[in-house]
Amino acid sequence: MKLPILFAAALLTGFCSANPLGNKNEKLIIDSDFFDSQFKIYSSQHDIINLMLPLNALNFDEDNDDDDYSNNHFSLFFTEVDIGADGEKDYKGLYVLRDRQAHKLLDNGRDSTSSNGDKKDVYFAASDGIYKYNPEKTAAEKYGNLNDNFISILQVNGTDETTLYVIDDKYEMYKITGEGTKKEKVNGVSKVQQFVLDFENNIYFYDQNKDVYVINEQGVTKFEGLKKDPKYIQLLKPAFLFLNYVPLILDDKVYLIYADGRTELSDFVIKNKPTGYALEGTLIQFYAYEKKIYEYNLLQIVISGMLEEVKSYFDDNVETIKEVATRSRGSLRSKPNQI
Structure with missing residues (x-):
């Protein structure tokens, strides 16, 4: 039984739900066996962070409901x-x-983002x-006139004007508008780590105290009941099936945290x-581990028959996988809530 297949199928059929493995009452343990060499697509001399798979027209054509995941x-x-x-990062590009060919875009680049619209913007x-990003030239071009040291970036979905959020090297959060010329500090938050x-x-986001919060129309809300002072903490960008919640890893445990504070x-x-981690594509996911990138193409696994060895374990979920594979992402491009 191959862990990568199990993990990918469990992600699709209810990643981070209270009981994604159905009635089995079993723990799904992810260890080094997950990173099988058959799934490796890239190797580096450095650690790899901030994976990002755009869900816009750069990778997925809005007019094509049968996106080719193969x-x-x-x-x-x-x-x-x-x-x-000490955890400090020495950025290498x-x-x-x-x-499957790597191209360096920025020597001093830190992070990347895109929305799920019908453009190719990154x-x-x-x-x-x-x-x-300029996809025709495979190059990065300066956007706006800000010269701050930004370490993280997010693009808001569904806005007529490009709206970005950034974290600077002082761990303050800002809202960026005006085609990269207007910077507004987000009040009520400080020392934002991710x-x-x-x-x-x-x-x-979480702060220097490793407290986790959500910002929405109701303001800033702290999540209660989570483990205090974990040694490892990581927020994950959600798969495209998740609308108002995201995965959170605290030490060895995975939580699902909701916009309403649950x-x-x-x-x-x-x-x-x-x-x-790059879960965004749901059916195609990427992970970086020990200076390598691994790709798990769930639809390809299903079509190839590799899932037969675990089909009984997941009962009817093969049909769920196929249904998601043909689902249009048009609903993602409808305008969501704005903050």
Whole structure:
């Protein structure tokens, strides 16, 4: 029984739900066996973080409801770093993996983001401001006139005007509008270490105290009942089926945290932690581990028959997988809530 197949199927059929494995009452343990060499697509001399798979027209054509998940034509963005013993990052460049060929875009790049619209826009945070991706030239071009040292970036979904959120090197959060010329500090938050956005434009973040919050129309809400002072904490960008909640890893446990402040503990145990996660595509997922990127193409696994060995374990979920594979992402491009 192959863990990668199990994990990918469990993600699809209810990732991080209270009991994603149905009535089995079993823990799904993710360890080094998950990172099988047959799924490796890229190797580096540095650690790999901030994986990002755009769900816009760069990878998925809105007019095509039968997206081809069996090809290698995805553009995947990531950052290479050397991580010190104290956790400090020495950035080594921001890249795009296009047709499985890596291209460095920015020596001083930090992070990347995109919305789920019908454009091909991708934006980058860098040590001297914000850049925008030019897919025709496979290059990054300066966006706006800001020159701040930005370490993280998010693009809001469904806005007529491009709206970005950034974290700077002082861990303050800002809202960016005016085509990259207007910067407005987000009040009520400070020392933001990491943030992610769900598909309803709720922002989830944690601070230097490792307290986790959500920002939405109701303001800033702290999640209660989570483990205090975990040694490992990571927010994950959600799969496209998740509208108003995101996964959160605390040490070895995976939670689902909702925009209304609720939390659920899943049956996943993650012993070997990836340095980067890209769940956005749902049926095609990417993970970075020990300086390598791994790709798990769930539809390809189903079609090839590899899932037969675990089909009985997941009962009727093969049909769910096939249904999701043909589902249009048009609903993602409808305008969500704005904050």
